[in-house]
Amino acid sequence: MVKYEVTVSTGNLVGATTFNNIFIKLVGTDGESERKWLKSIKGAASFIMGTVSSFTVSCPLSIGQLVLIELDKQPLPLFPEDSWFSAKVVVKSPEGFTYNFPIYRWITDGEVHRFREGTALTVFVDNHHLGRYSRQQELKQREHDYRWDVYVEGIPHCIKAETPLSLPCEVRFSFTKTTEFLYTASTGLTELQLKGLANSKKNWTNIEDLRRVFCFKQTDISDYVQEHWKDDDFFGYQFLNGTNPLLIRRCATLPNNFPVTDNMVFLHSQCNLADEMKKGNIFLCDFKRLDGVTANTINGKKQYLMAPLVLFHKTPDDKLMPIAIQLKQTPAVDNPIFFPTDSEYDWLMAKIFVRSADFSEHQLNVHLLRTHLLAEVFAVSLLRNVPMVHPLYKLLIPHTRYTLQINHLARLLLISKTGVFTQFAASGGEGMMTILKRSLSSVTYSSLCIPEDIAERGLEAVPNFYYRDDGLKLWDIIHRFVQGVLSYYYKSDAEVQQDSELQKWILDIYEHGFLSQASTGIPQKFTTVVELVKFVTMVIFTGSAQHSAVNTGQYDYGGWMPNTPISLQLPPPTTKGTTSEATMLQTFPDVGTTVQGMATMWLLSKQSSDFVPLGHYSEDHFNETIPCNLIKDFQGELEVLSVAIKVRNKSLEVPYTYLDPSVVENSVAI
Template structure:
């Protein structure tokens, strides 16, 4: 007597996911396996978003279902048609439902083995056929994904000569690809700046810059436009602007920054030593930029400084700049600028700081610490963790589009002909110098928000919304990671014995942190606690941290005087000489400004197919506990959104970049 298994096959919603091929399935259980059964007819049964119901007849029950084997045959008219399989469900004659989450493109006509969807560690596999699934998956992934050296001394990248050489599984959906091409071409058009893109003239007045800015405005960029000259807003940006990563509490002045009480507290009974003891003095030190060779743009030498900035928290909780030294070595031609200097001296000094902040932010805190590290996390995951591993299921949503967006960034932004290379102060040779120096300064603690905030002494700084929202997000992510992974790792020994996990963490260490400098990045994980913290860091880096340093770029950089991408005049060496004309001569030319605006507009523009934190349309987990943890995770993110929204209503300038409603799951833009 025949027994019937009901099979439901879901084709994904990616464009071109359909197949005209004949598709065959084999069911494998503890009691045997079925014949290879054809699931298709001549018609394209497996078209985009389709749900196909089929039957597999067997001479006897197969026992507990373990594996399905899928294979498609070449079609004479469509010999290389790929097929995106979302998932397969099988209902046994006894009524048991077996889920097989796949979410992969099948591009060849080989047999593909997929294990039943419960997450499992290799040590828990009891059957040869499921162990074979591990082996086949890893072998195939390591064939598809390989490391390559981008530049000596920098994190390794995914090996691919062209976008089309990237595996289909990590490429944009067709609609996203069209959208990216459209926006790249239309950025200047939509900003109404096409006719100025080649104009190498200088601005004649601040009002001239207004004409560019008026083409595209946001609520925050309008605020920036109105307040960019103010000291309080200059200080605010170190906390809640696009780069809240430099500022530290200052307990003792650096020896190369000889600020005196007479300079900053003239006519007052306040003393620097006392204010530092109270925790009211803060320092921003851009020493990584010291000695960096500045770019040449349009045949003109550009300038980049390595400033030191001292700030004072006032009784009304404002962070006010009180001293700026534009170069690291004290000298007569390197004066310390003060708010009591002339208007243009002080504004010019602040402008050089903002340009330095832009270059360090883009290369160290944006490109290196989110994009490049996210690529390392992704390639290590794909090479060393098979799809049935719980960590694979947990982290895959946080790798979406990362490999392709990074490929495009290297091609369009930082290549020899890229926008950043051509127009930024640090483009070209300087860019690589900064990246290498920045990588050597990366520590594990600096990637973990609670440790980083503590190490920088910023636990109790008022009005620090990046910290407030970021720590809440970190804790929500940590609880989610703990609830999920603790279900699979019952004790430390399970972590130590998980060879796939250890290979993953070592691949991150060896390919991501190539500097000879001793680092605290772990090479191995020995406890469940260590695992939970590291995975939290990975998810936070790929989602929240990227949002914090990426999403506000146009808001704070769109009005060029607030954050010039390059500067054409040298830093002032004497006081009392700067004028508005000096400032205009120092600002970049019109074409540099236009390309800078278009680039940050494009980088800040949300995609139409964004997936936000906690939204996992690909249901990779099938176990009850992780599914419950995902529901809890989403609810906690929703609650945080409400808290942030309520808080922002009372703020003069809302901080939105860590609102879960706008934080994407992955580095995808």
């Protein structure tokens, strides 16, 4: 008889414990063991949360190199079936070889579950018939578990699930995450001391009332926003380093529908637009995606959503200053162009309408579509088409954590017919889907890759653009890591081309994420290692860094409502000289709408205690030395960047922290 030493680790998660009987079968190249009941002197405590237990499996002869293991769980008589989270199994063979089997899965039923040895294998090198069979069976089951659904025609497809509990166990929130999320969601108004105001339909009558409400929950940046929200230089700064750094671009030619002239913006100045444009000092934000969108009705009252054009000038002291605002796309007598030289409230109201438009552009295009919905597509396609033993699965699975459930909750609580966004945002309801569809049709592959996006928008030399500076460094670090890992497994372009699982992954993304729109530039297949590395870099960057950049600062910049109104109750002025503080207060969203917006942004900005920062992998999916060393190098580079960002931020009036790797989560998890 030969003996195999089997060590089983139960995950350190709430609910991971099982008191059911656990059985194992070892399958090798030369045979297999009997199905063995795993018993030890620990008895029922062998599979308690966080426990590592050892067992012996005997075979008449060596079964050769281990290919896979089979695990199943059976309840004791009169005992209920429970769930077990198995972390990993390690088997030491009589020949002295150690085989690692990464699992990290919930086993909830009495079925047999097969797990491959941890060495990553692409389909073209997985030659053992049992290995190939288990691969096929796994994907067959995953296609059943992870089905595509169409939430609304014209936007990316999503996972089919009726409730969060109908999602597969492996992608659900942990107990900790569930508890914290539900607590914050249900007590958000209370945490902000706003509960008594949530249903108020009254208008704000003075700015001091707003300050008293706001003072219950403040951050360093939200305090700064309250103090400086009227300042032109801060207004410009937010388009570089606020929650939406994706709209602004260098302006080389004025749009035909924005008839700004020199004497409008450079009165008594030596400057002129043509020269300043040639020097690269003129910038534009064009909210044309919002043009003609039907605004919401809130509490029976029609709301207003503009599609502004905003012109900026980079001054000699490196400030980005707004110099002209047109609130509607079509020039007209009743659509004046506003300037800093106008009366205080004419100019301020124009900026307020821009900030409100930016809220809708940010939330629906930049945040929801370009991070949440795309990350879900990347994840569902991975889980449907790529088995656990594949190197791509091992590389990307940590970057899918909680994404499917947070998106399901967003569809349930935010953008459904009764969702907070639908009820309280100017772009909620019919307008929301119009904007999402327009946004998807305008997404390009290059715009999802920050080096190309910055170049296309002509922003390489803009000063004080910390999103660009930190984002490009993060992209490069992620790219080096991805290149190292994938180049280890794909030695030639031909190997990429013949990997059928890889090709199904990208085709599913093209069809279900980008609705087969060739104009997006999204590849339908991979032909080179270089193409593959770039795309996977984009996938990781989108779900980690990009999401952090557009999500984490929501309360910082939106908690003080006048800086980011989620809706506006009056139309913009059609003639100058008709606005006042009273007009502004009447235009702001009512009290209830304001506090609902504050509570939602508080929830979406709040980090959970089981947050996992970028590059930290609590699950050991890779076994091989080179990928494991690459992970260590990746973590080291991220730490160096984190330190550099912290040092830089000490000298900034408004620190830019959202792309500090220590606060960037591995995945879209909130």
